[in-house]
Amino acid sequence: MTSSSTASGASGLGPWSAIVLLAPLTVLMFAILLYPLGLTLWTSLYDGQLSLRAYAELASSTLFLKVLRNTFEIAITGTLVSLVFGYPVAMHLAAQPPRRRTACLVMVMLPFWTSILVKSFALVAVFGNQGLVNQLLGFLSGGQINLPMMFNRVGVVLGMINFLLPFMILSILGSLLALDRRLILAAETMGAGPLRIFWKVILPLSMPGVVAGVLINVTLSIGMYITPALLGGRQDMMVANLVDFYTRQTLDWTAASATAVALLAISGLLVAMLGRVRGGLSGGAA
Amino acid sequence: MNAPSASAMVQLQGVTKRYGEFEALHSIDLSIAKGEFVTLLGPSGSGKSTLLNLIAGMIAPSSGRIIIDGRDATTLPTNRRGLGMVFQNYALMPHMTVFENIAFPLQVRGLPKDEIRRKVTGVLDLIQLGHVAGRKPRELSGGQQQRVSLARCIVYNPALILMDEPLGALDKKLREQMQLEIKRLHAELGITMLYVTHDQDEALTMSDRIVLMNGGRIEQQGQPDTLYFKPETVFSAEFIGSSNLIPGEIAAGEGGTVTLKTALGAFPVPAPDRPVRPGDRGVLLVRPENMMLTDRADPTSVAGRIEDSILLGGVVRHFVRCADGSMVIVQELNQPGRAGARRDETVRAGWTMDHARLLPPPPNTSLPAG
Known part of the structure; x- marks a missing residue:
């Protein structure tokens, strides 16, 4: 008797508990996510009559293909930069005693607590033509050097890694903390130097975290909208900006919807890959 | 260096x-x-x-x-x-x-x-x-x-x-x-x-x-x-192997033998390598396997009652409760019908003097009054 009542749910609401507990969110998700999404899909397919014409046009549109290539280039660049900057930070954090690590993690998470809009303008103040960095460079070089770091590809990547880094760091940190320190001690006693230990022991054993971090980063950056709009140049349009362009500039809602659906499909594919990597991890670690 | x-x-x-x-x-x-x-x-x-x-x-x-x-x-x-x-x-x-x-x-x-x-x-x-x-x-x-x-x-x-x-x-x-x-x-x-x-x-x-x-x-x-x-x-005696330890005070020493006065009687012990003087505290060590149950009232034996006997495969251990409440363990080779057979019997647990060893008192033990 006791065990059966436990099995039906801790809430004590009996067999209805699942429905009662999940209903509010289900209704909300249906209203704000599934319904508009369905509408978007419908708009992309229905242009006076049901057809795939919008998708066919998308596939042959040089603009879309160029923007898609841009998107992948920016996403992959941002992810790689985030990996190169994030890995050493994760290694440093993993080496800290737990209390100090917690304090440092707060600093890693700090960007999350600031609006992306505020951060973007702050970046302009730091990296812009009249920004802190260029003023310092100009002062040091006697006005010879002024690096264009905003409103171009560099600006987009700078803005993006600001957002991407915490995900990369946390993901790699998880793998590094799971790494048995005695493996490193064992490698040391066998005579291995720090570089060999990194390449042969630490890096391979942290690969699950690296792969997960990379996939999260690519997935997040592929849908970026505000950052390229604010910090990029004309050439740095990403797919999300193209949707905006069709929606507000040309008012071609069918093309906008088809573009949005294509972006969603690509992101979904990446998320599915992410899920497989994670599932493979938990299976492989056993 | x-x-x-x-x-x-x-x-x-x-x-x-x-x-x-x-x-x-x-x-x-x-x-x-x-x-x-x-x-x-x-x-x-x-x-x-x-x-x-x-x-x-x-x-x-x-x-x-x-x-x-x-x-x-x-x-x-x-x-x-x-x-x-x-x-x-x-x-x-x-x-x-x-x-x-x-x-x-x-x-x-x-x-x-x-x-x-x-x-x-x-x-x-x-x-x-x-x-x-x-x-x-x-x-x-x-x-x-x-x-x-x-x-x-x-x-x-x-x-x-x-x-x-x-x-x-x-x-x-x-x-x-x-x-x-x-x-x-x-x-x-x-x-x-x-x-x-x-x-x-x-x-x-x-x-x-x-x-x-x-x-x-x-x-x-x-x-x-x-x-x-x-x-x-x-510490060494207790960490390696099991041991019977009887604390006491050195009463007299002559030749290669000293006498240790304990609550269970005075026992002759081979003189240790280090110098000892009458009045020093000391601990008598006898390994359980060097003890045997005996009827004779040797000077190297204590009287007691077998409280329990347990079988450890090839050997049997007798736990002998002495007059002052302390416990002495006697370990003998096992023979059929040995364990438990002598429970509650009043016996003497004896040893040969060569198997006894006089150890210095462990640090941080306070001297009893008198």
């Missing part, structure tokens, strides 16, 4: 390790000869693992010198000390196969590929695990993993192998097998081994010499039978 000795593999000179106020090791002097099998034995917190980690270079001493193979290694990083180490949790690389694990130290040493293959195959044959070369460590049993971990050490022939409770995670039967296997490898390869354990049986089985540690100091060191038969302190 002593000059480094040529015949010593490891020399510790006044090695001290402090963690803040806490002194984990108090000025340790220890020398380990080439080819020797030395065990650091002691309870947890006695400093044995700290000592091992100091020699491995994972921690630095607060003061003192560490000399490995004639070279001052006090500040040498771990990877340049030329050691091998076997860990309790095996510490095999989970992403490498058994073959790759054993090949790793050889790759570090830059050996050519075919020589690595030859050496790894050879050592896999030595531990009889050639058939698992392609498997990952997690596919092996605990005993197999520890053998691979051993193989990974001996394959590059380090001058010194450190072992930190390597059999602690294995069950009793496997542990005994592995003890013999490690002993065999030591005899065949002649590698100096420093072994850490808290298991006295393991120490007695394997070692050329046991270094018994207590509270960050070396309590006593010597061959296993010396530690067993000639413990110098109550």
Whole structure:
């Protein structure tokens, strides 16, 4: 008797508990996510009559293909930069005693607590033509050097890694903390130097975290909208900006919807890959 | 400071390790000869693992010198000390196969590929695990993993192998097998081994010499039978083997014999090597297997009542409660119908004087009034 009542749910609401507990969110998700999404899909397919014409046009549109290539280039660049900057930070954090690590993690998470809009303008103040960095460079070089770091590809990547880094760091940190320190001690006693230990022991054993971090980063950056709009140049349009362009500039809602659906499909594919990597991890670690 | 000795593999000179106020090791002097099998034995917190980690270079001493193979290694990083180490949790690389694990130290040493293959195959044959070369460590049993971990050490022939409770995670039967296997490898390869354990049986089985540690100091060191038969302190006597200890006061000494006055009577004891005077406190030690149940009222016997007898396979243990409430354990070879048969009987537990040993009183014991 006791065990059966436990099995039906801790809430004590009996067999209805699942429905009662999940209903509010289900209704909300249906209203704000599934319904508009369905509408978007419908708009992309229905242009006076049901057809795939919008998708066919998308596939042959040089603009879309160029923007898609841009998107992948920016996403992959941002992810790689985030990996190169994030890995050493994760290694440093993993080496800290737990209390100090917690304090440092707060600093890693700090960007999350600031609006992306505020951060973007702050970046302009730091990296812009009249920004802190260029003023310092100009002062040091006697006005010879002024690096264009905003409103171009560099600006987009700078803005993006600001957002991407915490995900990369946390993901790699998880793998590094799971790494048995005695493996490193064992490698040391066998005579291995720090570089060999990194390449042969630490890096391979942290690969699950690296792969997960990379996939999260690519997935997040592929849908970026505000950052390229604010910090990029004309050439740095990403797919999300193209949707905006069709929606507000040309008012071609069918093309906008088809573009949005294509972006969603690509992101979904990446998320599915992410899920497989994670599932493979938990299976492989056993 | 002593000059480094040529015949010593490891020399510790006044090695001290402090963690803040806490002194984990108090000025340790220890020398380990080439080819020797030395065990650091002691309870947890006695400093044995700290000592091992100091020699491995994972921690630095607060003061003192560490000399490995004639070279001052006090500040040498771990990877340049030329050691091998076997860990309790095996510490095999989970992403490498058994073959790759054993090949790793050889790759570090830059050996050519075919020589690595030859050496790894050879050592896999030595531990009889050639058939698992392609498997990952997690596919092996605990005993197999520890053998691979051993193989990974001996394959590059380090001058010194450190072992930190390597059999602690294995069950009793496997542990005994592995003890013999490690002993065999030591005899065949002649590698100096420093072994850490808290298991006295393991120490007695394997070692050329046991270094018994207590509270960050070396309590006593010597061959296993010396530690067993000639413990110098109550701690040594109690840590290795079981013991009957009867505290008392030295009454008189003549020739090679002194008399110890105890609550159970006055007993003659062979005079210890150290000088003793009447009035000194002392503790009488007799091992349970050197005691026997007797009817005769010898001067080397105590009266009591058998409270319980338990069977331990080949031997039987009688617990004899004495007049003052203390307990004496008598261990005899087992015979059919022995255990329990004499329960509640009033007996005498006797020993021959040669088997008794007079130990100094343990530190921090207060003298009874009067």
